[in-house]
Amino acid sequence: MTYTHEHLSTYGHWIDGTTVPGQGGTNDVINPATGETVAAVPAGTAADVDRAVASARAALPGWAAVEPSDRAALLRRLAEELTARNEDIAQAITAEMGAPIAFSRLGQAGFPALVTSATAELESDVAWTEKVGNSVLVREPVGVVGAITPWNFPLQQVMTKVAPALLAGNTIVLKPAELAPLSTRFLAEAVAAAGIPAGVFNVVYGSGSVVGEALVAHPDVDMISFTGSTQAGRRISTVAANTIKRVGLELGGKSANIVLDDADIDSAVQQTLVNSWTNAGQACGAWTRLLVPARRQAEIVQKLKAAAEQYSVGDPTDESVRVGPLASEGQWERVNSYIERGIADGATLVTGGPGRIPGLEHGAYIRPTIFADVDPNSVIAQEEIFGPVLSVIAYEDEDEAVSIANGTVYGLTGAVFGAQDHALSIARRMEVGQVYINGADFNPLAPFGGYKQSGTGRELGRAGVEEFTEVKAIQL
Numbered sequence: 001m002t003y004t005h006e007h008l009s010t011y012g013h014w015i016d017g018t019t020v021p022g023q024g025g026t027n028d029v030i031n032p033a034t035g036e037t038v039a040a041v042p043a044g045t046a047a048d049v050d051r052a053v054a055s056a057r058a059a060l061p062g063w064a065a066v067e068p069s070d071r072a073a074l075l076r077r078l079a080e081e082l083t084a085r086n087e088d089i090a091q092a093i094t095a096e097m098g099a100p101i102a103f104s105r106l107g108q109a110g111f112p113a114l115v116t117s118a119t120a121e122l123e124s125d126v127a128w129t130e131k132v133g134n135s136v137l138v139r140e141p142v143g144v145v146g147a148i149t150p151w152n153f154p155l156q157q158v159m160t161k162v163a164p165a166l167l168a169g170n171t172i173v174l175k176p177a178e179l180a181p182l183s184t185r186f187l188a189e190a191v192a193a194a195g196i197p198a199g200v201f202n203v204v205y206g207s208g209s210v211v212g213e214a215l216v217a218h219p220d221v222d223m224i225s226f227t228g229s230t231q232a233g234r235r236i237s238t239v240a241a242n243t244i245k246r247v248g249l250e251l252g253g254k255s256a257n258i259v260l261d262d263a264d265i266d267s268a269v270q271q272t273l274v275n276s277w278t279n280a281g282q283a284c285g286a287w288t289r290l291l292v293p294a295r296r297q298a299e300i301v302q303k304l305k306a307a308a309e310q311y312s313v314g315d316p317t318d319e320s321v322r323v324g325p326l327a328s329e330g331q332w333e334r335v336n337s338y339i340e341r342g343i344a345d346g347a348t349l350v351t352g353g354p355g356r357i358p359g360l361e362h363g364a365y366i367r368p369t370i371f372a373d374v375d376p377n378s379v380i381a382q383e384e385i386f387g388p389v390l391s392v393i394a395y396e397d398e399d400e401a402v403s404i405a406n407g408t409v410y411g412l413t414g415a416v417f418g419a420q421d422h423a424l425s426i427a428r429r430m431e432v433g434q435v436y437i438n439g440a441d442f443n444p445l446a447p448f449g450g451y452k453q454s455g456t457g458r459e460l461g462r463a464g465v466e467e468f469t470e471v472k473a474i475q476l
């Protein structure tokens with residue numbers, strides 16, 4: 001089905017509270033389900049970045065002087081304005097990156113509003129001023145924050161930065177992913193409608209290599225908050241070092257999900273597939289390695305296969321579809337080559353496999369795929385695939401399970417299924433920023449972030465707000 005939204009074809013950057021035409025050309029936004037162009041957005045330049053940074057800098061003193069409780073009130077209004085735009089946001093995200101519409105409403109458009117209102121509630125938890133001995137400690141904004149975000153949760157990744165940065169009194173220049181920029185326009189309108197002053201929030205569209213690099217190198221940007229690949233995170237750290245910026249990095253993952261002997265297997269199987277295939281597996285925290293007791297692998301794999309085959313792949317505008325296309329043709333090539341690599345390296349293909357799906361050849365559709373007997377050191381068990389590809393790895397004992405779980409360069413999330421205390425003791429041994437026990441719920445108040453090469457710093461929760469503050473100690 002063709003997505004059209006007149007509004008979206010007349011995009012400009014969002015600077016100082018208004019639409020500003022770009023200085024360069026435009027980039028097309030492509031619907032991965034159809035190959036059709038859904039919008040054009042400016043291909044930003046370094047001059048566009050300069051303009052946006054100047055706007056954010058000018059707005060900073062005024063915004064920093066607003067009382068935190070008043071900033072929190074504005075965030076609550078912003079959450080309401082986002083909620084009012086839920087359908088527009090969901091439709092835009094489904095069109096640009098292929099998330100199934102039912103999931104878009106809830107996860108892609110709904111969560112960002114939830115994170116915004118949850119962040120507002122943290123205002124009373126942050127120690128904006130505190131006495132320590134003969135000092136008064138004051139938390140101030142870092143300044144102008146450059147936010148750079150990926151395409152997989154295009155608005156959620158934005159709001160986990162924008163909401164806490166605003167609460168802490170910073171002003172923002174956002175560069176969303178070129179592939180999925182459309183929802184940020186609704187955000188800009190929501191910011192204005194909420195009554196947040198012009199210049200506090202700005203958006204510059206364009207590529208990482210031009211707009212992203214210019215933002216990271218900019219002498220008047222005080223902090224970069226980045227979500228994306230480990231490779232780009234490494235480059236951003238290097239460039240940001242020249243101006244000694246604060247850098248927050250939310251990077252890739254290869255999360256392990258350990259099924260213990262005392263787990264409820266049916267529940268573990270169901271929850272594993274929900275996690276693995278939501279958003280077509282394009283989630284940094286996806287549990288892409290399922291670690292199972294060796295003597296139970298056959299039984300678990302059989303259940304996984306039966307459950308997996310219940311999932312429908314198809315048109316993301318269809319209300320009943322659970323797995324849409326991948327976000328782009330580039331992503332299809334990448335995921336398909338990993339599936340081929342898994343077969344070549346000798347893993348057992350349980351379900352799915354490479355190639356186009358008959359009847360769905362026109363879009364970036366891939367078969368949700370499960371491999372068993374996966375060698376924990378093989379490529380598909382070590383590298384982030386970012387697609388619906390699950391690797392089942394057998395372990396002999398729990399020490400081996402923990403060592404396999406910790407045996408990658410990543411450390412973002414993990415999961416354990418088993419009797420609660422038993423599972424908790426395993427969770428404590430995992431080198432990751434978040435662990436989910438028995439499929440527990442996502443908590444927008446819990447800090448999120450990575451150990452090892454999954455990143456530095458935390459988003460969400462009080463820790464996520466404090467990331468966007470400087471501490472000044474005044475001795476009396």
Ligand code: NAP
Nearest residue numbers: 149150151177178207208212213228229232250251252284
């Ligand atoms: P990506 O290629 O790293 O891009 C992320 C963002 O960074 C995009 O806006 C990109 O611009 C920009 N960028 C790329 N190179 C840059 C540079 N040298 N300087 C400044 N900006 C630059 O990642 P992606 O492919 O969009 O997203 C997938 C990755 O994100 C996965 O590795 C995934 O694990 C990770 N991720 C992590 C989290 C988390 O919270 N830890 C959450 C979601 C995703 P373009 O518009 O040109 O691409």
Ligand code: MG
Nearest residue numbers: 030031096179
């Ligand atoms: Mg696209």
